[in-house]
Amino acid sequence: MDELKKYYLESGISEKVYDYCAKIEEKLKDRYDKIDKIAEYNQIKVQQAMAKCRLAEEHLKGTTGYGYNDSGRDTLEKIYAEVFHTEDALVRQQITCGTHALTIALAGNLRPGDEMLSIAGPVYDTLQGVIGVREEKGSLAEYGITYDQVDLLPDGSWDFDGIKNAIKENTRLIEIQRSKGYDTRPSLSVEAIGEAIKYIREIEAERGYKNKIIIMVDNCYGEFVETIEPSDVGADMVVGSLIKNIGGGMAPIGGYICGTHECIENAAARLITPGIKKEVGASLGVTAQFAQGLFMAPTVTAAALKGAIFAANVYEGLGFKAIPDSNEDRYDIIEAVTLGSPELIEAFCEGIQSAAPVDSYVKPVPWAMPGYDCDVIMAAGAFVSGASIELSADAPIKEPYAVYFQGGLTYPHAKFGIMMSLQKIVDKNSSIW
Numbered sequence: 123m124d125e126l127k128k129y130y131l132e133s134g135i136s137e138k139v140y141d142y143c144a145k146i147e148e149k150l151k152d153r154y155d156k157i158d159k160i161a162e163y164n165q166i167k168v169q170q171a172m173a174k175c176r177l178a179e180e181h182l183k184g185t186t187g188y189g190y191n192d193s194g195r196d197t198l199e200k201i202y203a204e205v206f207h208t209e210d211a212l213v214r215q216q217i218t219c220g221t222h223a224l225t226i227a228l229a230g231n232l233r234p235g236d237e238m239l240s241i242a243g244p245v246y247d248t249l250q251g252v253i254g255v256r257e258e259k260g261s262l263a264e265y266g267i268t269y270d271q272v273d274l275l276p277d278g279s280w281d282f283d284g285i286k287n288a289i290k291e292n293t294r295l296i297e298i299q300r301s302k303g304y305d306t307r308p309s310l311s312v313e314a315i316g317e318a319i320k321y322i323r324e325i326e327a328e329r330g331y332k333n334k335i336i337i338m339v340d341n342c343y344g345e346f347v348e349t350i351e352p353s354d355v356g357a358d359m360v361v362g363s364l365i366k367n368i369g370g371g372m373a374p375i376g377g378y379i380c381g382t383h384e385c386i387e388n389a390a391a392r393l394i395t396p397g398i399k400k401e402v403g404a405s406l407g408v409t410a411q412f413a414q415g416l417f418m419a420p421t422v423t424a425a426a427l428k429g430a431i432f433a434a435n436v437y438e439g440l441g442f443k444a445i446p447d448s449n450e451d452r453y454d455i456i457e458a459v460t461l462g463s464p465e466l467i468e469a470f471c472e473g474i475q476s477a478a479p480v481d482s483y484v485k486p487v488p489w490a491m492p493g494y495d496c497d498v499i500m501a502a503g504a505f506v507s508g509a510s511i512e513l514s515a516d517a518p519i520k521e522p523y524a525v526y527f528q529g530g531l532t533y534p535h536a537k538f539g540i541m542m543s544l545q546k547i548v549d550k551n552s553s554i555w
């Protein structure tokens with residue numbers, strides 16, 4: 123028995139699980155190679171952006187108080203704009219999470235009487251309350267902003283006719299959510315997003331609307347999965363969280379919005395104040411972590427992607443439904459596995475948790491998490507609380523009992539976590555073999 127295998131067995135993995143997983147991994151080498159090439163491309167893209175913006179040691183120190191003339195913060199925002207090929211960027215730790223970044227982008231750019239349209243079906247759970255689909259105090263609906271939605275067709279493609287019919291004179295902003303989030307629809311490729319944007323621009327031109335429609339992409343979980351980003355195919359704004367892909371596991375908090383000058387100015391007016399906009403916002407020393415995280419993000423995203431592919435193959439091989447399936451191309455780092463029962467979901471999450479670097483001794487249990495309409499179980503033993511670029515799993519406790527798995531700062535850790543999840547499932551129900 124080789125040393126590595128022996129060590130896995132000492133670490134709680136049974137021989138059967140080990141051998142099964144080793145066989146699965148063996149056939150994934152070519153796919154892992156392709157992912158590494160994308161990481162290589164994006165690594166150079168980030169380095170080139172940092173070089174072009176002349177990132178310097180002095181930028182990494184940070185400011186306090188108002189944070190006027192925070193050259194590190196301003197340089198990092200230039201680097202983000204360079205990476206996404208946009209005019210401007212807002213990258214701040216005062217943006218507390220992804221939902222917050224999206225809320226600022228929406229509320230900053232929409233005015234009473236405007237309509238927001240989602241063309242990839244329902245938006246992310248927490249945004250439902252922001253928009254006012256689910257009633258909440260302070261929602262966009264309370265400010266007289268209406269919402270409409272076009273679902274993807276059953277095969278996951280655009281409903282072009284539906285989009286054409288839904289676009290109206292007062293459609294001011296169209297949201298496209300790149301990742302499926304807590305849904306079982308497929309995630310969208312940047313190419314597919316580009317097709318929709320082209321189509322929207324054609325409709326606009328045909329109808330001669332006075333105001334250009336702002337196209338905003340919820341980019342959460344999508345960054346660096348491909349070599350291009352939605353802003354490369356015409357999106358006016360891309361928005362995301364720094365404790366997902368793009369923070370590279372180093373950012374302790376934060377969100378970003380990259381886009382046109384006007385979109386960013388509007389968003390900054392909402393995050394800070396009209397008038398002050400991007401001028402204040404002390405970085406408090408986090409710029410070093412933001413910058414280093416961005417630098418790490420391409421390879422961290424690659425590790426997470428390999429983990430997701432590994433999980434899909436491991437679980438599909440045992441007859442569970444995996445989305446994306448074992449062979450599909452990937453457009454985000456999320457893997458959904460339908461386990462079919464609360465018991466198996468809990469076992470899966472216990473496995474992920476026990477393989478964590480932090481809080482490995484904790485047993486995750488379902489709870490009523492704010493912003494969600496049912497109990498949710500989360501497994502995460504992360505250095506940054508709740509960071510889903512770190513190995514983590516979450517599942518809403520409702521039909522079809524699918525667990526959403528994501529992250530892994532390194533591939534060996536993602537792999538070990540998935541093997542541990544399978545181990546716990548097997549321990550609970552050996553009949554799955």
Ligand SMILES: *Cc1c(COP(=O)(O)O)cnc(C)c1O
Pocket residue numbers: 219220221222246248299300301302303340342343363
């Ligand atoms: C995570 C996520 C969000 C919200 O981000 P939070 O940081 O959890 O608020 C929004 N949209 C998508 C697609 C996401 O994956």
